[in-house]
Amino acid sequence: MADTDAAEVDARVDARVDELLAEHPPAETARLEFWEAQYDKGLAWAWHPEGFGGMGLARKDQTRINRRLEDAGASTENRQINLLGIAMGAGVLDAHATDQQKQRWLRPMFTTEEIWCQLFSEPGAGSDVAGLSTRAVRDGDEWVVTGQKVWTTLAHLAKWGMVVTRTDPNAPKHQGMTYFVVDMTSPGVEVRPLYQITGEAEFNEVFFNDVRVPDENRIDAVGAGWRVALTTLMNERVAIGGSTSPRESGYIGQAVEVWKESGEDDAVLRDRLLHLWADAEAARLTSQRANEMASAGIPGPEGSTGKLAWAHLNKEITAFTVDLMGLDGTLYPEGYELTRPDRFGPHEPRKAFLRTRANSIEGGTSEIMLNILGERVLGLPGEPRVDKDLPWVEVPRG
Amino acid sequence: MIRSTARQFLTDRIPMEKVRELMMSDDGFERVLWKEMADLGWTGLSIAEQHGGAGLGQVELTVLVEEMGRMVTPGPFFASAVLATTALQETASDTQQAELLPALASGEMIATLAVFEQPRGWSWDTPATSARDDEGSWSLSGAKRGVLDGHLADRILVTATVDDGLGLFLVDGEADGLSITQESALDPTRRQASLVLQDVPATRIGDGDVTAGLQRALRLAVIALSAEQVGGAQACMEMSVEYAKTRFQFGRPIGSYQSIKHRCANMLMKVEHARSASYYAARVGHDDPELAVAAPLASTVASEAYVWVAGENIQIHGGIGFTWEHDAHIYLKRAKTSSLLLGSPHHQRDLLGRAIGI
Numbered sequence: 067m068a069d070t071d072a073a074e075v076d077a078r079v080d081a082r083v084d085e086l087l088a089e090h091p092p093a094e095t096a097r098l099e100f101w102e103a104q105y106d107k108g109l110a111w112a113w114h115p116e117g118f119g120g121m122g123l124a125r126k127d128q129t130r131i132n133r134r135l136e137d138a139g140a141s142t143e144n145r146q147i148n149l150l151g152i153a154m155g156a157g158v159l160d161a162h163a164t165d166q167q168k169q170r171w172l173r174p175m176f177t178t179e180e181i182w183c184q185l186f187s188e189p190g191a192g193s194d195v196a197g198l199s200t201r202a203v204r205d206g207d208e209w210v211v212t213g214q215k216v217w218t219t220l221a222h223l224a225k226w227g228m229v230v231t232r233t234d235p236n237a238p239k240h241q242g243m244t245y246f247v248v249d250m251t252s253p254g255v256e257v258r259p260l261y262q263i264t265g266e267a268e269f270n271e272v273f274f275n276d277v278r279v280p281d282e283n284r285i286d287a288v289g290a291g292w293r294v295a296l297t298t299l300m301n302e303r304v305a306i307g308g309s310t311s312p313r314e315s316g317y318i319g320q321a322v323e324v325w326k327e328s329g330e331d332d333a334v335l336r337d338r339l340l341h342l343w344a345d346a347e348a349a350r351l352t353s354q355r356a357n358e359m360a361s362a363g364i365p366g367p368e369g370s371t372g373k374l375a376w377a378h379l380n381k382e383i384t385a386f387t388v389d390l391m392g393l394d395g396t397l398y399p400e401g402y403e404l405t406r407p408d409r410f411g412p413h414e415p416r417k418a419f420l421r422t423r424a425n426s427i428e429g430g431t432s433e434i435m436l437n438i439l440g441e442r443v444l445g446l447p448g449e450p451r452v453d454k455d456l457p458w459v460e461v462p463r464g
Numbered sequence: 465m466i467r468s469t470a471r472q473f474l475t476d477r478i479p480m481e482k483v484r485e486l487m488m489s490d491d492g493f494e495r496v497l498w499k500e501m502a503d504l505g506w507t508g509l510s511i512a513e514q515h516g517g518a519g520l521g522q523v524e525l526t527v528l529v530e531e532m533g534r535m536v537t538p539g540p541f542f543a544s545a546v547l548a549t550t551a552l553q554e555t556a557s558d559t560q561q562a563e564l565l566p567a568l569a570s571g572e573m574i575a576t577l578a579v580f581e582q583p584r585g586w587s588w589d590t591p592a593t594s595a596r597d598d599e600g601s602w603s604l605s606g607a608k609r610g611v612l613d614g615h616l617a618d619r620i621l622v623t624a625t626v627d628d629g630l631g632l633f634l635v636d637g638e639a640d641g642l643s644i645t646q647e648s649a650l651d652p653t654r655r656q657a658s659l660v661l662q663d664v665p666a667t668r669i670g671d672g673d674v675t676a677g678l679q680r681a682l683r684l685a686v687i688a689l690s691a692e693q694v695g696g697a698q699a700c701m702e703m704s705v706e707y708a709k710t711r712f713q714f715g716r717p718i719g720s721y722q723s724i725k726h727r728c729a730n731m732l733m734k735v736e737h738a739r740s741a742s743y744y745a746a747r748v749g750h751d752d753p754e755l756a757v758a759a760p761l762a763s764t765v766a767s768e769a770y771v772w773v774a775g776e777n778i779q780i781h782g783g784i785g786f787t788w789e790h791d792a793h794i795y796l797k798r799a800k801t802s803s804l805l806l807g808s809p810h811h812q813r814d815l816l817g818r819a820i821g822i
Contacts, residue, residue, distance in 0.1 A: 314820075322822060340813040340822060341764075344741075348765045351740035368736045375733060433722070439732055440725035444705045447720040 083134045092140040101177040110176045144178045151175040151182030157301035162286040162294050183224035185215040193434050196239045202231035211277045221257045221270040224250045230295045239458045243291030247283045264420045265402030310353045318346040321387040349375040367443045374435040377425040384422045387415040470531035486538045487652040493539040502571025507545045515565035526691040526746040533695025538653040540613035546688045548575035555670040555677035576617040578608035586807040595624035603663045614657025615646040629673030633666035651801035683759035690742040690766035697770040700777040701731040731773045738769035756819040760812040767803035774799035
């Protein structure tokens, strides 16, 4: 029964893909036009309802669609170009937005005509993002937003920003927040590059100085901001941890390459490399198993470990690769030019060594990820929280 | 199905009290339990139906062995139903398989495999043990060590160097000239013996050099062992998590402190990684060249995970974890021993490196 259903779904998906490819042969179609057509056919986010870029199917069906499109030579680069929109923003809109909002935002998001960014973290609210202090005050049909956000990828290119604000400072911290989609080209939005230890600014700091946001850009209810933020973060961690790449790819592949080029045969270094190789392969097989289980509708603990595992491995592997390079490992050929990057990794080993230091911070620090594994997966008790029931204004900060 | 039957049988018949009783006994096992396992079809799980087995594969075997690992089940299952059985399947002639496998499947015969001779290292392909051919009747002379459950075995498969390479021979556990000494093992739930052979009458298994067949068998055994390690590591993690929820210090459950919580979360990661490598390896076919990668990979990851988790389990339990009465030490001993039986993690990484060209 279930098999018949699955076969039927696959047949429906295939028919739709065939249609798209026949009407818009990838080789002869501009990317933008192809992505528009893909959205209109419901092949953008398979699990969205018809009319909103989907076919009302499951997430896993999108994997099949993407594979077929890639096989046919169609570009799926929009998923990288508008990563935060397509991987996270769409999930938020799907779960929390009105139909009108979805109609307005989903299509140009998918086609990359409008780039999205996410503005959660603040200088005073990192791991404790629910402690954030960017204020939104209602003024008629509008809200006035004031505050500062950091670690904002793509803010300088973005048309839309997903912003969590504090709308009720007298409520306990989780209850007083509201979620908005802010036009990043509005007056009062100031985006400054935030240079990282690599010398590049992948991220930004964003200042909101009395930015006026129409109430129709509010997502979900006033005070429901935390719930919406959690949806965003869940989608983020799925996006970071859930991908499966081929064996010996990424930074472990780079390490192997450097090892082979060096002609090194030191037993200690070889064992260390093999140790990392085995750990990377076990992590990769875990991502693969997690995807299989998720497709079969049996999500298990294996799905929660990916982000944590790769953060650790990327740091260890790149540090080791630099070791293998000896004195060359102490050079930094790209120089510290303080520029904006034109691409996001993979980087050469020395830059990778620096860049991967952030892997255990971005998208949830490894300490927070370990708390999540311990509390949500293993059921261990939480730590006492002194700020839980206090009005936000009374919470000590510094 | 196999998992739930196994869990129920092991919980009913070989719970921890029984494990403790067996680990303090002379033989470390009772033949009556073997009969019960055989009746459940376990001893013949991976033996073909035509030879009286259930005809299932490595995946099903993995499930069963994982459950045994959870319960640190004592006895010769790994020695007989995994090592010896797989070695026969990979090296013996059809006639020999038809002759020997039914007795293994029915549980009538317990067998084991004797391949190692040196106290350090795991080389097995050029044994000092020699075989003499006296007009078609063979006799073996030499010594073996690390022979799992050798003291219980009705038959022992022994490697010896012959003119045409590596030979595998079957000897009777009570043969003339064979002396079997049970060693005092670090892990009292899995016994091992040393053998001394002096002109022991033997039957040659298979035809010609058995290096390739035995290598496949050892890889498959390493994979099964990794599943047992996953089961044991999972049990240690569960023990730690349970204790962290119920043990209070400074007025709070210790699991609410990040030092303990994060340790438990890291246990989960290591267990899940080991599980992935082990399950993956179990799905690789016995004649697939990928076995040369998958087996040492599963072994090194599962060995390190189990040893680490078993050790941390003691630490999380604090003082009580170091006592004889607590079960944590039983797992630590099994973990450490399992990580060395068929090749240490370093050795397995060396094999992995050879397989992937590093």
